[in-house]
Amino acid sequence: xxxxxxxxxxxxxxxxxxxxxxxxxxxxxxxxxxxxxxxxxxxxxxxxxxxxxxxxxxxxxxxxxxxxxxxxxxxxxxxxxxxxxxxxxxxxxxxxxxxxxxxxxxxxxxxxxxxxxxxxxxxxxxxxxxxxxxxxxxxxxxxxxxxxxxxxxxxxxxxxxxxxxxxxxxxxxxxxxxxxxxxxxxxxxxxxxxxxxxxxxxxxxxxxxxxxxxxxxxxxxxxxxxxxxxxxxxxxxxxxxxxxxxxxxxxxxxxxxxxxxxxxxxxxxxxxxxxxxxxxxxxxxxxxxxxxxxxxxxxxxxxxxxxxxxxxxxxxxxxxxxxxxxxxxxxxxxxxxxxxxxxxxxxxxxxxxxxxxxxxxxxxxxxxxxxxxxxxxxxxxxxxxxxxxxxxxxxxxxxxxxxxxxxxxxxxxxxxxxxxxxxxxxxxxxxxxxxxxxxxxxxxxxxxxxxxxxxxxxxxxxxxxxxxxxxxxxxxxxxxxxxxxxxxxxxxxxxxxxxxxxxxxxxxxxxxxxxxxxxxxxxxxxxxxxxxxxxxxxxxxxxxxxxxxxxxxxxxxxxxxxxxxxxxxxxxxxxxxxxxxxxxxxxxxxxxxxxxxxxxxxxxxxx
Numbered sequence: 001x002x003x004x005x006x007x008x009x010x011x012x013x014x015x016x017x018x019x020x021x022x023x024x025x026x027x028x029x030x031x032x033x034x035x036x037x038x039x040x041x042x043x044x045x046x047x048x049x050x051x052x053x054x055x056x057x058x059x060x061x062x063x064x065x066x067x068x069x070x071x072x073x074x075x076x077x078x079x080x081x082x083x084x085x086x087x088x089x090x091x092x093x094x095x096x097x098x099x100x101x102x103x104x105x106x107x108x109x110x111x112x113x114x115x116x117x118x119x120x121x122x123x124x125x126x127x128x129x130x131x132x133x134x135x136x137x138x139x140x141x142x143x144x145x146x147x148x149x150x151x152x153x154x155x156x157x158x159x160x161x162x163x164x165x166x167x168x169x170x171x172x173x174x175x176x177x178x179x180x181x182x183x184x185x186x187x188x189x190x191x192x193x194x195x196x197x198x199x200x201x202x203x204x205x206x207x208x209x210x211x212x213x214x215x216x217x218x219x220x221x222x223x224x225x226x227x228x229x230x231x232x233x234x235x236x237x238x239x240x241x242x243x244x245x246x247x248x249x250x251x252x253x254x255x256x257x258x259x260x261x262x263x264x265x266x267x268x269x270x271x272x273x274x275x276x277x278x279x280x281x282x283x284x285x286x287x288x289x290x291x292x293x294x295x296x297x298x299x300x301x302x303x304x305x306x307x308x309x310x311x312x313x314x315x316x317x318x319x320x321x322x323x324x325x326x327x328x329x330x331x332x333x334x335x336x337x338x339x340x341x342x343x344x345x346x347x348x349x350x351x352x353x354x355x356x357x358x359x360x361x362x363x364x365x366x367x368x369x370x371x372x373x374x375x376x377x378x379x380x381x382x383x384x385x386x387x388x389x390x391x392x393x394x395x396x397x398x399x400x401x402x403x404x405x406x407x408x409x410x411x412x413x414x415x416x417x418x419x420x421x422x423x424x425x426x427x428x429x430x431x432x433x434x435x436x437x438x439x440x441x442x443x444x445x446x447x448x449x450x451x452x453x454x455x456x457x458x459x460x461x462x463x464x465x466x467x468x469x470x471x472x473x474x475x476x477x478x479x480x481x482x483x484x485x486x487x488x489x490x491x492x493x494x495x496x497x498x499x500x501x502x503x504x505x506x507x508x509x510x511x512x513x514x515x516x517x518x519x520x521x522x523x524x525x526x527x528x529x530x531x532x533x534x535x536x537x538x539x540x541x542x543x544x545x546x547x548x549x550x551x552x553x554x555x556x557x558x559x560x561x562x563x564x565x566x567x568x569x570x571x572x573x574x575x576x577x578x579x580x581x582x583x584x585x586x587x588x589x590x591x592x593x594x595x596x597x598x599x600x601x602x603x604x605x606x607x
């Protein structure tokens with residue numbers, strides 16, 4: 001009996017010494033409720049062996065230096081314009097000290113986290129729920145979305161060692177939720193027998209409107225990508241059918257990053273890959289899809305860690321700035337997660353800067369719910385909700401237009417148009433900002449609540465704010481000092497795609513972004529052929545070019561973005577912005593003119 005007591009005493013002594021050696025814990029965040037649209041399934045026990053992949057963002061340093069270098073290299077008037085950096089050079093600027101990095105690394109490794117990968121300013125890993133629960137002193141639950149999706153995430157408080165609390169900036173993949181799924185307006189178009197009375201956009205429509213020369217094709221090392229999430233796959237057979245039925249020549253082979261399921265193509269991804277190929281004629285195509293519930297930060301980390309990457313990339317996804325840390329949750333709950341939406345947006349913006357310094361052009365759709373945004377589709381709030389990543393100053397945001405007084409007189413219509421009955425393939429017309437009737441959506445646009453207004457757009461924004469059109473919108477609804485978007489626009493209504501062996505009509509700024517990206521990928525090809533360097537981030541160039549040579553863009557002066565995807569409010573009560581001469585937060589500078597932009601580049605940039 002005495003021996004047992006002594007043994008217990010020794011064990012207790014050892015345990016107390018071991019516990020004393022552990023650093024005290026810091027409550028890093030807490031999830032008290034499920035995000036909007038999700039329910040926590042308390043009765044469902046989580047398998048302790050279920051594994052989660054995650055990324056820990058480490059506090060970066062020298063961000064002022066990164067910022068100065070970025071704006072210097074993207075400034076067309078700088079002697080350092082387009083002198084891009086390597087990934088290693090960029091990471092060397094912002095990565096934390098080796099001591100801080102290794103402290104987090106060792107914490108993960110000593111607790112059994114596997115497949116550890118260092119990205120300098122972040123660490124990626126994989127672990128079971130059992131390991132993570134013990135390591136973070138937390139509990140995991142199954143959450144189910146109203147659309148049926150299920151996900152395992154943290155519930156309640158979670159902790160990190162106190163000495164790491166100031167080194168770790170945020171977690172991704174353990175406490176974050178993916179944004180809401182896109183809702184595409186797709187309608188099947190039969191070759192004959194449909195009473196649709198609509199004029200549809202085919203590639204030849206754009207080639208004429210946007211002054212893309214007949215027979216042009218990329219000749220150099222230009223590349224273009226569509227970025228996908230939410231299991232949005234594409235079908236190589238549909239892409240082939242698109243080329244054949246829309247008479248698009250020289251669709252380049254597709255480089256795949258991620259896992260594709262060609263038997264389950266999505267409308268979004270089909271639209272993206274087909275229409276970037278339709279305008280970026282002959283440019284090397286990439287299809288980049290993020291797995292699981294990854295979002296913008298995860299993509300940016302993976303992109304920076306990849307050696308060979310596409311030079312132009314289009315994103316047809318977005319969500320409100322203030323709700324970026326998770327779908328449907330406002331600031332109060334985000335603060336309990338250890339990261340606010342403002343912090344998340346700021347970190348992603350830094351990652352976009354890093355990507356841009358490699359000479360990459362990023363494009364994003366401006367959103368389909370006007371100035372009010374998807375979280376206020378009934379226009380009940382007294383402020384607008386800018387979309388992200390469109391509101392990022394490091395991304396070229398693209399709004400949507402539609403054809404009015406359309407002409408249907410293509411000289412050599414593609415096969416899809418030749419047998420059409422009661423609908424037409426457009427050859428031209430007047431471009432206006434897309435309208436809820438008939439498009440059933442409104443082009444996103446406005447002013448960031450987080451990113452300050454860059455100097456390169458100050459004159460353009462000031463001119464708009466002093467216009468008659470701006471006086472229709474109360475300034476209390478938006479941040480007059482924020483980054484204004486979109487930067488340009490392109491057709492986004494009645495766009496024909498080829499899906500599951502037939503043609504479908506669809507729309508959204510999801511169409512406009514890849515269309516614009518393809519045009520600039522084609523321009524990029526010319527520039528690479530002359531200088532062996534890509535254009536890189538475009539915004540300072542776009543604003544300088546539009547101001548000095550207005551013919552580079554077709555100014556859109558009619559339309560607004562007062563409506564949302566759900567309508568225009570009670571008795572058209574929704575507010576928003578209105579088009580004006582020059583730049584405006586509905587269509588930016590307007591739609592691009594390939595031929596005129598090429599002339600400008602030849603005269604001013606490549607001289």
